[in-house]
Amino acid sequence: MASLSVIGAGYVGLTTAACMADLGHKVVCSDIDRDKISLLNHGQISIVEEGLAELVAKGRESGNLSFVVGAESEVDRAEIVFLCVPTPQRIDGSADMSYIVAAVSSIAPLLKPGCIVVNKSTVPVGSTTVVEATLSRGDILVVSNPEFLREGSAIYDFMHPDRIVIGSDDQGAAIRVASLYSKINAPLVTTDPSSAETIKYASNAFLATKLSFVNAIANLCEAVGADIRDVILGMGYDRRIGFEFLKPGPGWGGSCFPKDTQALVKIAEEGGYDFKLLKGVLSANNEHRDFVAKAICDMARVSSPGPAKVAVLGLTFKANTDDLRESPSIEIALKLAKENKKVVAYDPTITPKILGRLNQVVDQDMNGPAGSIQPELVRLIEAGVELSLDPYAVCDRAHVVAILTEWDEFRWYDYDKIGKSMASRAIFDGRNLLESANLKRLGFNYRGIGR
Ligand code: NAD
Numbered sequence: 001m002a003s004l005s006v007i008g009a010g011y012v013g014l015t016t017a018a019c020m021a022d023l024g025h026k027v028v029c030s031d032i033d034r035d036k037i038s039l040l041n042h043g044q045i046s047i048v049e050e051g052l053a054e055l056v057a058k059g060r061e062s063g064n065l066s067f068v069v070g071a072e073s074e075v076d077r078a079e080i081v082f083l084c085v086p087t088p089q090r091i092d093g094s095a096d097m098s099y100i101v102a103a104v105s106s107i108a109p110l111l112k113p114g115c116i117v118v119n120k121s122t123v124p125v126g127s128t129t130v131v132e133a134t135l136s137r138g139d140i141l142v143v144s145n146p147e148f149l150r151e152g153s154a155i156y157d158f159m160h161p162d163r164i165v166i167g168s169d170d171q172g173a174a175i176r177v178a179s180l181y182s183k184i185n186a187p188l189v190t191t192d193p194s195s196a197e198t199i200k201y202a203s204n205a206f207l208a209t210k211l212s213f214v215n216a217i218a219n220l221c222e223a224v225g226a227d228i229r230d231v232i233l234g235m236g237y238d239r240r241i242g243f244e245f246l247k248p249g250p251g252w253g254g255s256c257f258p259k260d261t262q263a264l265v266k267i268a269e270e271g272g273y274d275f276k277l278l279k280g281v282l283s284a285n286n287e288h289r290d291f292v293a294k295a296i297c298d299m300a301r302v303s304s305p306g307p308a309k310v311a312v313l314g315l316t317f318k319a320n321t322d323d324l325r326e327s328p329s330i331e332i333a334l335k336l337a338k339e340n341k342k343v344v345a346y347d348p349t350i351t352p353k354i355l356g357r358l359n360q361v362v363d364q365d366m367n368g369p370a371g372s373i374q375p376e377l378v379r380l381i382e383a384g385v386e387l388s389l390d391p392y393a394v395c396d397r398a399h400v401v402a403i404l405t406e407w408d409e410f411r412w413y414d415y416d417k418i419g420k421s422m423a424s425r426a427i428f429d430g431r432n433l434l435e436s437a438n439l440k441r442l443g444f445n446y447r448g449i450g451r
């Protein structure tokens with residue numbers, strides 16, 4: 001069993017640390033965020049991720065998992081170091097490597113000879129060389145091992161991956177990294193670092209393209225009077241297409257697809273290739289959000305020719321996570337507010353504590369640091385969007401209810417009760433979550449996506 005250091009305790013770092021500890025390795029996980037580490041050392045985690053708190057607790061109890069502040073701490077003991085720090089989007093669309101470079105610079109003099117540094121963050125093609133140059137140590141090898149987990153099912157995805165990709169020019173280093181996963185039953189793709197880095201971006205870009213395609217087919221279905229649900233059924237049975245990633249929605253978002261597709265366009269540009277197809281996918285996704293916002297406004301206009309209230313159900317970029325980064329729901333709520341709609345929103349992950357802290361932040365200084373509050377919530381408040389902890393109160397006197405995230409609880413609400421409190425019975429179901437026939441029977445003007 002190996003001695004590992006995981007740098008970054010976010011979605012990928014914390015999952016990697018907890019799972020590697022569960023696989024029997026000795027893991028020290030570090031972060032520069034003192035509050036995050038303090039919480040972890042008190043047995044709590046700061047993100048919503050199924051099973052993660054329990055796995056972290058199990059790791060700490062077994063003695064296999066510990067948390068420290070700062071990448072430098074205890075890194076000198078590690079045989080293998082995983083880099084799991086952010087690679088956010090820069091203003092020109094490219095990936096920001098500064099967190100990687102900062103982390104690597106701080107650990108470079110401390111690493112023991114023969115140690116391997118693994119890039120698990122999503123990094124542009126050629127980044128293995130950047131890390132090697134930053135390390136400037138001939139006795140340390142750098143390996144690419146991209147991560148394919150999804151938020152909301154991070155542990156399952158880590159433990160049951162469709163494949164494990166390892167990119168290295170050194171066979172021995174590749175074998176050492178691969179052996180960390182020896183208890184996991186998955187195909188192993190070993191390749192050179194550039195190909196491994198390309199596999200990660202190409203996979204995310206392909207999935208984003210698939211989603212934009214299905215969203216476009218949903219729009220087409222509306223135009224020609226077809227039903228997207230049946231179209232998906234008929235397409236998905238073709239094994240070359242499959243059912244995965246065929247659900248239309250209000251557009252794709254999250255902390256990765258938007259930044260990674262932009263970064264791939266930039267990577268291609270730098271390599272002299274104009275990736276027109278992917279540029280088209282990105283603009284199709286933006287247009288789709290406009291399309292959804294307009295559809296909700298149209299419904300509101302039918303319900304009320306004058307001022308209208310829209311109740312937004314769901315703010316996270318998808319269900320089972322509290323992540324609001326690049327969430328289509330947030331963008332659509334902001335567009336509705338810009339169209340002078342009164343917008344009140346509910347999301348199951350917004351707690352009284354978050355709301356209290358948000359009000360404090362906003363009262364103190366609209367431009368001040370938001371601390372643990374996700375900046376998307378501050379943007380909503382600044383735009384005049386109200387947040388509520390009660391979904392039924394959100395719908396009260398509303399002219400349209402807009403479901404924008406596929407939280408399961410939305411299926412089970414008492415829509416007759418909701419209808420009675422609304423100014424007008426109208427539902428925009430941006431995730432095709434509800435049975436239209438039931439809603440129509442209750443007297444709702446119902447509109448889904450592509451049906
Ligand atoms: P995150 O923002 O949730 O977590 C990153 C953590 O790194 C933060 O807690 C931050 O404080 C910490 N950090 C920054 N600099 C540090 C340093 N010098 N030393 C120690 N800690 C430091 O990010 P994430 O979602 O885990 O993503 C990390 C990388 O993994 C990104 O490149 C992302 O594209 C990629 N990725 C993310 C997912 C996902 O689902 N979130 C999936 C696959 C790959």
Ligand code: UGA
Pocket residue numbers: 122147148149150151152204207211244245246247248249250251252253254255256257317318319
């Ligand atoms: C995505 C990829 O699925 C992971 O493989 C990858 O590791 C990760 O990005 C990353 O690189 O960070 P994630 O962003 O967690 O994972 O979420 P997804 O489940 O892929 O959803 C992305 C977006 O597509 C969401 O807005 C979601 O609502 C939307 N989506 C997804 C649909 O609209 N329909 C679908 O059928 C599936």
